[in-house]
Amino acid sequence: MENYGIDIWGEDNFIIENGMVKLNHASKPALINIVKDIRAQDYKGPLLLRFPHLTQKQIEKLYNLYDNAIEDYHYNGKFHAVFPLKVNQLPNFLHPLIEAGEKYKYGLEAGSKAELFIAMTYNKNNAPITVNGFKDKEMIHLGFIAKKMGHNITLIIEGLNELETILEVKKETNLPCPNIGLRVRLFNQGGGVWAKSGGIDSKFGLSSTEILEAYEMLEKNNLKEQLTMIHFHIGSAMTSIKPLKKALKESGHIYAELKNLGAENLKAINIGGGLAIEYSQFKKSINYSMQEFANDVIFTLKNIALQKNVDEPDIYTESGRFIAANSTVLITPVLELFSAEYEEEHLRLKDNNPPLIEELNSLFNDINSKVALEYMHDSIDHLESLLKLFDLGYIDLEDRSNAEILTHMIIKKAISLLEVDDYDELKRIDNKIQEKYLLNFSIFQSLPDFWGIDQEFPVMPITHLNKKPTRSASLWDITCDSDGEVPFNPRKPLYLHDVNLDKEEYFLGFFLVGAYQDILGMKHNLFSHPTEINIVFENKKMKLEKICESQKIIDILDDIDYDTNEIMSILKEKVNEHDFKTLEQYLNDNNYLKTTWS
Template structure:
């Protein structure tokens, strides 16, 4: 089973010898890198970053757009900026800039801290675009960037920002940053981010405001600094038609502004929205277009509009942060427990005389075979419902209830094993009745917040055993004490995993395409923090190297982030131990030592009873 890797993997990851491997260098298996870092003492969930994937996806953007620029004899140029809101982590930003040197690939900022990151790490002569609401201080940072010789554009979200730019220009003098205007389109996107576009969207200038902005720029002698218009109709645009509609509208606005006197207006920033294929299932694709189609439509439509209007063909800017970032990161999570494995024959406590239904269950378990497996499974589930009702009414005792649960689970496991080589639809009928619950050592709220908040699906699969058919329909539970910390089994998007004995072997799941938005949106629910991360690079011989490890925060660091006085916490705990009459004096030093050992560790589980993980 390939878990749809050919649908979502983009050949960044492939399967060889039953393992997920990185399609780079000597193609190491991810499971082998996991074993490597665990031998170094790093337990719990880990995040792997693969900078070569960033380079590959940026190259794809430039190659596709330049292909159609050449094919359509388009006179404008292609450039791109990465929107930092998608991923601001240093091990992402620094490697992104390193891997894109030589291209006009810059950074987009939407806040003061993001602008500071952009000013610090953008490659020389590459663009900085500043979006979002701005105060005088943030606009002043833009002027400082211009004085540093950087190619920065302040995109105006409202007329008050333009008035502040005029004020700061008079105070600070030249050189000035370039100015962009964010336009409010009638066109909107599609899906859960559709509200990013449309006339009622949060950002942008209406037609009335655009004309007023042009007037102010002319009056203040800043019209030559108006170089860009910008629009954004939403993230993860699943269909191409809203993009084409927005391009027609924005292209005509560009042409009209140019004809009204904005002669240095040469760029259109079409924002983000280029979608990523998250689906693992052939019938549930996330997008209906390719990068080829997207690039072709953008170039063709802007050329057609410019030519029809008699204005220069504009330079094309694109953000496409999700497309660039999503694939580069993989979250690897250890499985701690399979809950049904507590039900085994050793747990049976059969009496000399058992209730008739339990005797029948025992008979079903001993006589089940391939021909009668489905029928016997149905019978056992019916018997369980009857026996649980009898328990509620007081007619059977707790030992009988224990035997009921154990026997039914044993029958389920046996029936799945008997039918594992049968038609999948037949097996699926069984799996829909009952799923195995896999307890995973991570927090959904921290590492997959878009799943919890928006229902965003992420590809998930075992990292090995892919040459063995999985037999258990899986519900995934995280270790938070919150019932929402679950990825429930979905019959429309079924996830099947292996029936493994965790006392004898480790079992790891990989969550893919998690490099966009998940990290900075992740919340510290239950005070679980960012997993330990590793950057995986390749040397000239194709061997992988582990670089730039950032460990998960320890418990004291987490509490310090919440503004606790950690020194006071340490003092209180130490004093409580020293004052305790329950701890012998000669043991108190060891107890304090054990306490400090725990405080110095991260918050994820090291292991649970009976598990190797």
């Protein structure tokens, strides 16, 4: 049976048993049973299942990787990590993350004023806060207040103007100055989709000349002791480790040079993010192990420190995707299969049919396993001929309908008869036979990275996995936008099951969607976030916690600055009382479709 690459991307977090996807934890609940429990409480439409224990697992894995490397190489520096809030700021995700990371002193990274307020409010005082991105005077002032609150906060400056503003705020407020970091613009560039975030032409960071000027400014203004960190970032989700090694050598030498200039309190290198996770369902795309990544960091920086006779630096990381991605699964109900009209009951055969229609009918009635592939090819050729005849006016609309129905019936019957372990032959004609699955969700809201940058996400049915999938599938969302589609890709084919939605439910799961998708999702067609639920375990028993329902239509309209009182007033004037109550009911429901299996 098809396992949809779960052995490649699953990290042993999910398993297939008895034809169902199960969570490989505690009582090993099936995802379909979790979905049924939620839907029994009248939550319909798409669902976001969050698994905080998977976030905790990734935090523990990250610290263990570096602890192992530190021990193996007898490294004298310490390891620290912060979670970049831009990856996922939503409270249902973030609060469990903060609790899971408390024993490790796992901190937060902020890149805006709003994110800094979150960090100042919820970060544990003994855990670090780093502040990246461009900053104005207000944001820097917030950093000073956070320092006074007792936070271990580092403002990482992106330009000399920010350092000048730090000096202004210190002079004007007389507040304790937070730690200062310098983001360095490395010559070496990263790899992958986000490679442009590193390199000499990157958006962020100080050049060599600016680094020296910054140090001189700090020294001149008696703030040299506040310089505690240098920071670099060369890319997100790096599939190759080579760019990291080059960046480590460059940043390590910058650190050592600053130490030798007299930056006595400089004690840390923040290597940014970069740890990849495996999104592919077909073959591994990452060419290094996670332990190799940590080992290279420790080994390289230890050697440079030894060479330059400086203390081995503490190491900070900001790998958010590695922590967040696998914690969240999007479950979408299938609303419709668009070949449902190609059933025998819809045939309109005449007493006298065109010869090619009669031949198609014979192919369908006579097909068997020995001739299945041949008949399938013949039916497609016949359909193409009949469509040309229709364009020329030689057959009518009923004939065209019969041709389409018979061809699809032959194809479906052929696939069920063919015993093939691979679909190489079928892939050749997949564009002719693919099924369209209509899903009750919005790609723009729930999978924006698929739409925006062609990010691959593992997708699979959560049931029927003890049956062979036989339908090459393209997936349609419910937005009125032609881009709202996951098209069939013969190089990375998705095969799903031929199901009768009048008799059974069929759900698809999109995995590894916990990083960026929640917060980047857009309200195209005014679809808001799906209903989200945290799945937690106490004494190995599952519990649904913190159910956050998809927004009501009236609240969505309020969010985009409509006067909802005005809307209600205008509608009330234009309809009778009975209809107004119906409108009011609909306005207080979510925007996703309501059908039998919604």
